Structure formats: C-alpha cells, structure tokens
Amino acid sequence: MELKPQDMLVLLKAVAHPGRRWTYAALAEALSMSVSEVHASVKRSTASGLAVMRGRGDWAPVVPALLEFAVHGVRYVWPAAAGAVKRGVPTSFGVEPLASRLAAAAGEAPVWPHPAGSAKGPGLAPIYRTAPEAALADPALHRLLALLDALRTGRARERALATELLRQELEVADAA
Secondary structure, eight states: OOOOHHHHHHHHHHHHSTTOOOOHHHHHHHHTOOHHHHHHHHHHHHHHTSEEEEETTEEEEOHHHHHHHHHHTHHHHSOOOOOSEEEEEEOGGGSTTTTTTSOOOTTOSOEEEOTTOOEEEEBOOOSSTTHHHHHHHOHHHHHHHHHHHHHHHOOHHHHHHHHHHHHHHHHHHHHO
C-alpha cells in the first residue's frame, strides 16, 4: 500500500483538533474530499504506522511517527518547488508561526494559487488539491500545512525552525 498526499492532509486535520473523534463523513466535508477517499486514507495511514485503529471507526494519528515522516520523508516523497508569481493563500514562511520569525521581502513568501487568496508570491502546489480551502476554513490546520510546506521547500534554516515548531505543535496535540 502506497501513501498518497491526501493522507498527510487527513492526518494533519486530525492532529489540528486533538481529542476530537472524527467520522469519515465529517472529515470528508471539512477537507472537501469524498468519504471513500478519507476512509482509504485512514486505511493507508494505519497500514504505514502513521495512524492506529483503536476500534471500529475510531482511529488516531501516531504523533511521533507523523513527526518523523514529516521531518525526514515528506520533502523526498512529495517535493514541491516554487513557480511563477501568483495570487493565493500564503504558506510556509508567509504565515504564522514562521512569518514572525523569518524576515522576507514582500512577495517572496510562497502561496498556494487560489482565487480567494490574499497575497502574491511564488506559486507552490499544495500537498493536496483541497488543502487551500481546508486551510482557509481552519487556522489550526493552516499552521500545520504551512510548517509542512516549509519542510518540503525551505532552505536549511527554514527547515530547522519548521521542525522545531512542528514538534511543539504536535507535542501539544499528543498531550491532549
């Protein structure tokens, strides 16, 4: 079974709301995915060790494994490169928690191309096509996806800072 990019989106959505028990239908609606896509995603995540089944329909991300994969694997499995300047939703060091810690010139921070976007910058393909809509509706998920993008595309300093911030965010989720 091979992981797919939407698996990270599903896992990060669950991590963004620790303690909440998601139904497949609720996750599907929140992420603009089909119920079958979410179910298959959870199945793949469980098979790979990034999630664990606690009971019928009751699953949870394995936070230490998710952190390890995000930091050491995602940029190799699903690399991303900045493209032409577009209007879109800020990501990576263009939003918190990285924006206040890294200085960037106007228009330098990457964006996911999207018509509802509020910024201009180099276009960056999101980890999954519905990630921008999901991020606009959920600031906690947006933070995690931005950190993931910094790990996927950033230079060494950005990746190191994103690693530490993601570790902190995931530890909070794991403690809940």
